Amino acid sequence: MRLPAFLALSATTVAAVGVAAVLVLRQPETAAVTGSGELLFPALVGAANQINEIRIQKGSETTTIVRGDQAWSIRERGDYPASKEKIKQLVVELAQLRRLEAKTDNPERYASIGVEDVGANAGSTAVTVxxxxxxxxxxxxxxETPTTGATTDTHFVRIPGEPRAWLAEGALSAEPAVATWIDQTVIDLPADQLAEVKVTRPDGKTLTAVKADAAAPHFALRELPRNRHLKSEDALDGMAIALTQLQLQDLVMANQIDFPAASSSHARFRTFDGLIVDVELVQHDGKDWIRLSAAAVPGATAATVAKAEDLNRSTRGYAYNVYTWKVAPLLRSLDELTDAGSGS
Structure with a gap:
């Protein structure tokens, strides 16, 4: 069974695409060139649900978005799910692109406006649907996007195989970076659901943030020595929000990143309803990478078991490059979190 027709454009979008051609000011030397004011891809609106693949290439970077039976995925990232909303936006933007002004048909001048054939050193971005x-x-x-004289979104464009370049009107976001086309939220585990966060460092030392019950305003430190106190009552809150709206910067197949025991940290998050999320953390080439797994404690409800299964289904086999500021609180030391003295 094919994907539902979620790419079908709304009546509002179709109306916007089909509106009468805008008044175009033409330079004298290009006024005779036919096509000014016309849509670049007039048939794309009606063909939106026939789209099977979108390829975006710039230099040596390529992202291929492929349509499956139930979802879109990124070929270069092990078929990781792609964002259907971002795909729809790209299709709508392509359908609304309009020729505004004819430009050069001299191949020697293509590079000056970034419309040369795509290649390792080319400035152009190739979009193929x-x-x-x-x-x-x-x-x-x-x-390129003109830097002066434009009152609306405009871009220099060229149809591959055609000699004429154009200044086109319309918004268009076609970044080749993989992270642009996926749902960047890896996991969203609200801090108020957490009963415990336990971090184990490579040297075996642990720090555990705990709450007696969900009503407690802040976390306590299980390993707090008698002669020390937390620097502030919310000192451990950063640990608790590490998996709240956790966004990725990039992802790869998990076997592409090594998580050696000698340099990896481990964090275990346990919710009040019995969901356990294990996170391995490592630095690789100056970036913070994690991989996730989930389980439910014995006796957990069916809903909690389903949460664990869903999380494993979406994250198994992948490693995620995440923002350092988000996971850094998990790696703070006892000295960073506490001061000397009982605090009484």
């Missing part, structure tokens, strides 16, 4: 048979529904070389 194809159907299930591999037939192109839209092909575009996206160049």
């Amino acid at each position: 194809t159907d299930a048979q591999g037939q192109p529904l839209a092909k575009l070389l996206l160049g």
